[in-house]
Amino acid sequence: xxxxxxxxxxxxxxxxxxxxxxxxxxxxxxxxxxxxxxxxxxxxxxxxxxxxxxxxxxxxxxxxxxxxxxxxxxxxxxxxxxxxxxxxxxxxxxxxxxxxxxxxxxxxxxxxxxxxxxxxxxxxxxxxxxxxxxxxxxxxxxxxxxxx
Amino acid sequence: xxxxxxxxxxxxxxxxxxxxxxxxxxxxxxxxxxxxxxxxxxxxxxxxxxxxxxxxxxxxxxxxxxxxxxxxxxxxxxxxxxxxxxxxxxxxxxxxxxxxxxxxxxxxxxxxxxxxx
Amino acid sequence: xxxxxxxxxxxxxxxxxxxxxxxxxxxxxxxxxxxxxxxxxxxxxxxxxxxxxxxxxxxxxxxxxxxxxxxxxxxxxxxxxxxxxxxxxxxxxxxxxxxxxxxxxxxxxxxxxxxxxxxxxxxxxxxxxxxxxxxxxxxxxxxxxxxxxxxxxxxxxxxxxxxxxxxxxxxxxxxxxxxxxxxxxxxxxxxxxxxxxxxxxxxxxxxxxxxxxxxxxxxxxxxxxxxxxxxxxxxxxxxxxxxxxxxxxxxxxxxxxxxxxxxxxxxxxxxxxxxxxxxxxxxxxxxxxxxxxxxxxxxx
Numbered sequence: 187x188x189x190x191x192x193x194x195x196x197x198x199x200x201x202x203x204x205x206x207x208x209x210x211x212x213x214x215x216x217x218x219x220x221x222x223x224x225x226x227x228x229x230x231x232x233x234x235x236x237x238x239x240x241x242x243x244x245x246x247x248x249x250x251x252x253x254x255x256x257x258x259x260x261x262x263x264x265x266x267x268x269x270x271x272x273x274x275x276x277x278x279x280x281x282x283x284x285x286x287x288x289x290x291x292x293x294x295x296x297x298x299x300x301x302x303x304x305x306x307x308x309x310x311x312x313x314x315x316x317x318x319x320x321x322x323x324x325x326x327x328x329x330x331x332x333x334x
Numbered sequence: 335x336x337x338x339x340x341x342x343x344x345x346x347x348x349x350x351x352x353x354x355x356x357x358x359x360x361x362x363x364x365x366x367x368x369x370x371x372x373x374x375x376x377x378x379x380x381x382x383x384x385x386x387x388x389x390x391x392x393x394x395x396x397x398x399x400x401x402x403x404x405x406x407x408x409x410x411x412x413x414x415x416x417x418x419x420x421x422x423x424x425x426x427x428x429x430x431x432x433x434x435x436x437x438x439x440x441x442x443x444x445x446x447x448x449x450x451x
Numbered sequence: 452x453x454x455x456x457x458x459x460x461x462x463x464x465x466x467x468x469x470x471x472x473x474x475x476x477x478x479x480x481x482x483x484x485x486x487x488x489x490x491x492x493x494x495x496x497x498x499x500x501x502x503x504x505x506x507x508x509x510x511x512x513x514x515x516x517x518x519x520x521x522x523x524x525x526x527x528x529x530x531x532x533x534x535x536x537x538x539x540x541x542x543x544x545x546x547x548x549x550x551x552x553x554x555x556x557x558x559x560x561x562x563x564x565x566x567x568x569x570x571x572x573x574x575x576x577x578x579x580x581x582x583x584x585x586x587x588x589x590x591x592x593x594x595x596x597x598x599x600x601x602x603x604x605x606x607x608x609x610x611x612x613x614x615x616x617x618x619x620x621x622x623x624x625x626x627x628x629x630x631x632x633x634x635x636x637x638x639x640x641x642x643x644x645x646x647x648x649x650x651x652x653x654x655x656x657x658x659x660x661x662x663x664x665x666x667x668x669x670x671x672x673x674x675x676x677x678x679x680x681x682x683x684x685x686x687x688x689x690x691x692x693x694x695x696x697x698x699x700x701x702x703x704x705x706x707x708x709x710x711x712x713x714x715x716x717x718x719x720x721x722x723x724x725x726x727x728x729x730x731x732x733x734x735x736x737x738x739x740x741x742x743x744x745x746x747x748x749x750x751x
Contacts, residue, residue, distance in 0.1 A: 224431060250719075253727055256660045257719040258434075259374055300436060307433030308660060319656035319664075325423050326655045326666040329485025334492065334503065380677050383509075393677045394507040395668075423657065425667040427717075432660045 208251055215248035219313035228306035235274045235302040242267050242305040249312035256308040260287035261294065263312070266305040273298045359445060366446030369439055376435060376443060381426070386451055395425055402450040410444045476638035479647050479737050486670070486738055487523065490686045493674060494521040494533055505674055516681065517674060526687035527745040533674050534681040541749070550621055550695040550747045553702045557622025560615060567619075570600035577620070577627040578634045578744040581733045583643035590646050590729040593620055594704050611723040612707035617693045620704060624693065624746030632744045634690055636737040650734030653727065654685075659717030680751075689736045691748035698751060705732050 230238050246263050249255045256263050265285050273281035282295045296304075325331040369376040371389065383392035385400035392398075402410065412419075415430030429435040435443065493504045497517040501508055505517070516534050525532040531541040561567050561574060580593035591599070597616055598608035609616040638644050657664045666685070668677070673684035692705045699707075706723035709731060713720035721727040 228433075253721050253725070254658060255719040256433075256717055257714065258660055258717060262719045303436060304433045307431075311432050311660070315658060315662060319652075319658070322422050322657065323652055323655040323664070326664060326670060327482065327485075327651075328489040328670065329481055332489075332671075334489050391679050393675070393679075394505075394509060394512060395672055395675045395677055395682075397507050423664070423667070423671075425663065425672060427661040427663070432662060432717075434660055 212248040212251040215245055216252070216313045216316050219245050219248075219310050220317050222310055222314075224307055224310045224314070227310065228303050230299045230303050235270075235299055238302045238306045239267070239270050239274050242270075242302070242309040244309075245313055246305070246309035249309055252313075252316060254312045254316060256312050258308075259294075260292065261285050263305055263308040266301055266308070270298065270301055270305055274302065362442050362445040363449055365439075366442035366444065369435065369443050370446055376429065376439070378443070384450055399447065399450050402447045405447075407444055407448065410447050411440055414440050414443055414447075475640055475644045476647075476737075478644065479638050482651065483738055483740060486686055489670070490526060490673070490684050491521070491523065494518065494684075496520070497674065508675065512676065523741070524743060526684060527690040527739075527742045529683040529687055529691070529750065530681045532687065533684065537681065537751075544749050548695070548749060550693075550702055550749065553618045553621040553693075553695070553747065554625045556615075557618040557620070557625075560619045561622055564601075564604075564606070566600060566604040570596070570603075571623070574623050574626040575630040575632055577624040577746060578632040579636070581636065581729060581736055583638065583640065583646055583733070585640050585642060588642055589726060590650075590733040592705065592729050592732050593623065594706050594723070595729060611704065612710070613699075613701060613703050617702040617704050617707075620693045621702060621747040624691075624744060627744040628746065634736060634739045634742050634744060636733070636740055638737065646730050647734055647737060650730035650732070653731050654734055659713070661715075661717040663716045665712065665716075685735065685738055687739055687742055689732065690739050690742045691745040691750075693747050695747060695749045696751070697749070702747065 226232070227241055228238050242263070246255065246267055250264060261283055262285075265283055269281050269283040272278075279298055280295055281298045281301050282293055283301075284291065284293055286292070328334060370378040370384075373380070379389050379392045381393045381396035383389055383394070383398040385398060411430075414435070416428040417424050417426040418428065427434065430437070430440050493500065494517075496519055497505055497508070498513050498519070501513060505512065508517070516536050518533050518535050518538070521532050528538070528541070531538045561571075577593060580596060581590045582596075583589075584591050589595075594611050594616055597619060598611070601608055638647055654665045657667070666672075668682045669685045669688065672682045675682055689705060692708070693702050694708065695702050696708075704723075706728055709728055710720040710723065
């Protein structure tokens with residue numbers, strides 16, 4: 187009985203520590219993203235699609251972790267990123283994204299450069315908005331920052 | 335004789351260029367109008383009515399747009415790109431900054447907005 | 452002058468009912484009263500207050516649609532409290548409500564599984580949820596409570612957004628409305644107050660690629676229109692669930708509705724089973740304290 191308890195406590199602690207670690211990692215990404223100029227960093231003409239996609243890949247996982255991942259017209263940013271990996275590597279001018287909406291399989295084609303810019307912007311901005319909301323949310327609360 | 339020929343060529347070129355620019359501009363305006371009125375692109379009509387134009391059931395969360403032809407193009411561009419300069423909790427999305435409309439699409443919207451009196 | 456004294460004393464009465472021992476809900480009460488004050492002021496006279504609350508409303512909005520002098524209890528009707536045109540349609544549909552079968556189905560479920568009577572001896576409890584469970588340190592919505600009851604009795608949990616769970620909630624809501632119950636959310640510990648504050652922060656935070664907070668549409672934006680839809684106010688938002696939405700052609704829980712809102716903000720929705728969702732609903736429900744429990748009901 188005692189050994190089972192020991193294992194359970196260790197496992198529980200381990201899980202808690204992992205959760206804390208990933209949450210801590212996500213907040214590190216938030217702090218990093220806050221310093222970025224999203225227009226510069228996601229500029230495909232200046233940096234090339236590969237570099238821009240790399241930025242998206244770096245920051246979007248933290249957005250997913252924090253529950254702030256962007257989703258537009260049925261397509262999550264992770265789906266953009268997944269589809270772009272192959273298209274950018276193979277230097278294809280267009281990328282077709284497959285996604286599910288309302289239980290049906292759907293497809294949408296984008297110019298690769300456009301999709302890369304969007305994926306990068308969506309990833310960085312999702313994290314930047316976490317910090318921005320910290321500063322602005324009270325301005326909207328009646329009885330707090332919102333006067334009427 | 336040479337000078338007159340040169341002058342004639344220059345004026346033909348200028349006319350040709352200005353025609354192509356305004357014809358190009360007409361296309362840009364049309365593209366901007368489409369972005370404005372299409373739910374899956376800009377969806378501006380969700381919140382904005384437009385003075386002098388027939389918009390299909392516009393919302394009233396934002397002002398009815400008027401007199402924008404007098405705005406500098408850069409000011410219109412900046413507003414659509416990121417409207418938070420004046421109101422930090424604005425209900426208007428930062429279409430450019432948040433990756434909804436790219437540089438070309440915003441320029442098209444601006445071209446359309448410039449036709450609003 | 453007299454009117455405002457009467458109103459102030461009514462507010463104080465309504466307010467004082469909710470100051471519990473320990474005062475853990477003191478901040479929540481301040482927030483709630485301020486929200487009620489805002490909504491009552493806003494919808495007392497849209498024509499007069501147009502510049503402040505409805506700056507871009509058209510003449511048609513002011514003269515034909517926006518209702519004047521909306522009373523506290525009426526806010527449970529959502530946009531039908533504030534939009535005269537929508538109200539007429541709503542009254543028509545209420546003559547033959549589409550959720551009657553759901554209530555019956557819910558009652559059947561309550562009878563079929565004997566353990567439901569143990570977990571919920573009194574079915575008229577819809578207005579008491581979400582609750583905060585100090586033992587687990589989590590907010591427990593009615594949906595979560597039903598699933599906890601199922602799992603504790605050897606059953607698999609039900610889907611949290613529609614189907615059987617919505618039917619059972621319809622039965623609980625109908626019994627609560629029948630008994631004249633009011634929304635009565637409690638905050639009885641520091642941990643509960645912290646959960647409330649987290650839900651509140653999320654409500655007012657701008658999110659998604661559209662950078663919209665819930666408040667952009669349902670506090671500052673309430674009574675204004677997106678296309679032709681009058682945005683419903685936060686006050687009264689949660690009183691009438693589960694809701695039969697014409698758009699869904701079916702019944703859905705609060706958890707189901709919140710997902711749709713998140714999508715409208717341009718964000719991938721949180722899972723209905725998440726603490727995020729539960730805490731958001733805790734905050735929202737507290738804001739409707741004192742309003743009549745009005746579920747199930749029909750909405751667009």
